[in-house]
Amino acid sequence: MRLWVLLGVLLLLLQGALPHVIGQPAKSKRPKEPGENKIRPVNKKVKPKNAKMKERESVDSSLKSQSILTQVMDKGHFQKLAATISLAAGQSIELRCKGSNVTWSYPSYLDTFKDSRLSIKQLDRHSLLILANSTAADTGEYSCWLQLCNGNKCRKDETRTGSTYIFFTDKEELFVPTPSYFEIVYLNPDKPAVIPCRVTAPSAKVTLHREFPAEEIETDGTDIFYDAKKGFVFQHPTSDHKGIVYCKAESQGAPQISIKYHLLYVEVPKGPPSTTIGVSSGAAGVRVVCTVLGEPDVDVSFRWQYPGQESGRPVIIQNFWRLINRGIGHTTRISKSVLLVEDFEDTDGGNYVCIAQNLQGETTVATKVELK
Numbered sequence: 385m386r387l388w389v390l391l392g393v394l395l396l397l398l399q400g401a402l403p404h405v406i407g408q409p410a411k412s413k414r415p416k417e418p419g420e421n422k423i424r425p426v427n428k429k430v431k432p433k434n435a436k437m438k439e440r441e442s443v444d445s446s447l448k449s450q451s452i453l454t455q456v457m458d459k460g461h462f463q464k465l466a467a468t469i470s471l472a473a474g475q476s477i478e479l480r481c482k483g484s485n486v487t488w489s490y491p492s493y494l495d496t497f498k499d500s501r502l503s504i505k506q507l508d509r510h511s512l513l514i515l516a517n518s519t520a521a522d523t524g525e526y527s528c529w530l531q532l533c534n535g536n537k538c539r540k541d542e543t544r545t546g547s548t549y550i551f552f553t554d555k556e557e558l559f560v561p562t563p564s565y566f567e568i569v570y571l572n573p574d575k576p577a578v579i580p581c582r583v584t585a586p587s588a589k590v591t592l593h594r595e596f597p598a599e600e601i602e603t604d605g606t607d608i609f610y611d612a613k614k615g616f617v618f619q620h621p622t623s624d625h626k627g628i629v630y631c632k633a634e635s636q637g638a639p640q641i642s643i644k645y646h647l648l649y650v651e652v653p654k655g656p657p658s659t660t661i662g663v664s665s666g667a668a669g670v671r672v673v674c675t676v677l678g679e680p681d682v683d684v685s686f687r688w689q690y691p692g693q694e695s696g697r698p699v700i701i702q703n704f705w706r707l708i709n710r711g712i713g714h715t716t717r718i719s720k721s722v723l724l725v726e727d728f729e730d731t732d733g734g735n736y737v738c739i740a741q742n743l744q745g746e747t748t749v750a751t752k753v754e755l756k
Contacts, residue, residue, distance in 0.1 A: 452482040453528055453546025456512070465548040468613075470586065473520050473554035479513040481528035481546060485538075486511035489547075491524035493563070520557035520584045525549045525613070549613055553585045558633040558640045560584055570680050570715070571621035571649045580615040581631035581642040588635035592616050595628040595644065623649040648707070648715040650680055656745035657684055657719075661738050663753055669726040670753060674738035676719040680707055685741050686721035691734035700724040730755055 454462040455469075456478040471477060481488070486506060490513070494502050505512045515522060527547030531538045560582040571577045583590060590610050592601040603609055607619050618625060626649045631642040657676040664671050676684045686703055705719040721740075725732050737750040 451546070452530070452544055453548065454480045456480050465546070467547075468549045468551065468586065470551040470553055471518065473518055473522075473552045473557070473584070475518055475552075476514070476516045477518060477550070478515075479526060479528070481511045481513070482509065483511065483528075483530040483544065484509060485531045485533065486528050487531055487540070488513050489525070489527045490515075491522060493521065518552045519561075520552055520554040521561045523550065523552045523560045523582065523584050551584055551586055551612075555585075555635070555637060558583055558585060558588050558635055559631065559642045562643060565643050566646065567643065568646045568648060568680075571618065571623075571625055571647055572679070573621060573650075577618045577621045577625075577647070578614050578616070579618075579629065579631065579645050579647075581633075581645075582615050583612055583633055583635075585635050586612045588612075588633045590616075590631055590633045593630055593632060595630065601629065621649070625649070648680060650715055654679070654744060656747045657740040657742050659738065659740045659747040659749050661736070661749040661751045663736075663751055665728075669724055670728045670732070672723045672725075672736045672738070672751065672753065674721045674723075674740060674749065676740050676747075677716050678719065678742065680715055680717040682717070682742050684719040686719075687739040687741070688721070688723055689735075689737040689739075690723065690732075691736075692725075692732050695731065697732060698726070700726070728755060 451464070453465055455465055457463050462480060465479075484506075488504055488511070490502070493499075501516045501518075503514045505514070511528065513526065513528070525547060526549075527545065529545040530541040532541045533539075562580075567580075569577055569579055579592070581590065590612075592603065592608075592610075593599065594601055601608070603616070608616065609619075610616050616631065626647045628644055628646050630644050633640050633642070657678055660675050662673050662675070664673070672690075674686060674688075678684060684705070686701075688699075688701060690699065691697075692699070701721065701723050703719070703721045705717055708716055708718050719740075721738060723736065723738075733754045735750050735752050737748060739746055739748050741747075
């Protein structure tokens with residue numbers, strides 16, 4: 385009897401009728417809940433999303449000035465421009481600047497000579513600058529920016545700009561050509577002076593030389609140094625630097641010589657024009673002379689007030705200037721305005737007023753002229 389009972393129990397177990405065997409752990413057959421048994425990391429370090437966005441924004445802002453300016457490549461491809469690029473002279477280049485109101489800057493001589501090789505097209509969403517058949521003289525900075533306009537007033541958007549300096553290399557022209565063969569450089573004691581012997585190949589080795597006595601001028605990299613985009617820079621010019629100099633460049637071939645530069649030392653007071661007035665008479669008539677001594681590179685303009693002005697009395701006014709050496713290596717610009725009254729009459733008698741003006745202000749001087 386017991387044998388039959390045991391056999392019945394074993395049969396039931398084999399058929400799965402019993403839920404479990406006593407003393408054995410049960411295995412659940414229920415379906416898993418969503419997310420059950422997934423590994424949940426503990427103390428996981430998660431980077432804040434806003435921090436990542438800030439980091440990205442800072443990177444974007446640093447590149448933003450370059451992002452609006454690209455070079456148009458073949459088949460409609462665009463390439464972001466580095467701070468400096470080098471192209472072989474003779475190549476054409478097309479620059480693209482994003483924006484609906486774009487202003488461009490480029491080497492000024494292209495405007496001076498109204499070069500037909502340069503063209504600018506403003507489209508709906510971008511502007512194109514195209515320079516065909518480039519030459520060594522085209523070497524320089526090319527930049528663009530967006531204009532923000534309110535009515536008739538416009539200003540530069542400082543956050544949306546782009547620029548690049550392009551070297552148009554030419555082994556026959558290591559120095560960027562200039563329209564003259566001789567230039568004057570003024571040495572002011574309170575600001576750096578630049579000898580603008582720029583090169584077309586950034587790898588060229590450039591040295592500075594004095595014509596008399598014939599010698600190479602040492603550069604220390606601090607007070608005197610060379611910048612391929614500018615030329616030789618004198619940080620603190622003195623009267624010892626005056627004279628005639630030239631630059632020499634070498635790059636995989638025979639050295640080349642630049643044009644000559646006459647360095648003139650300047651030391652005159654800054655501010656409104658230092659003005660004097662004087663009168664002289666002779667066979668030609670009465671001459672009233674207004675004289676200004678100032679910096680060589682500062683322009684002076686003149687205005688006159690005189691007794692016969694309202695009545696339309698005829699006068700002749702001539703303006704001119706020249707450079708003078710004051711004897712101690714200092715160079716000054718003397719500017720003059722001469723008012724001539726050829727047929728002086730009683731109605732011409734009275735006060736003659738000269739107003740001289742420069743960027744720092746204006747000075748008024750006067751003298752009284754009477755018929756004797």
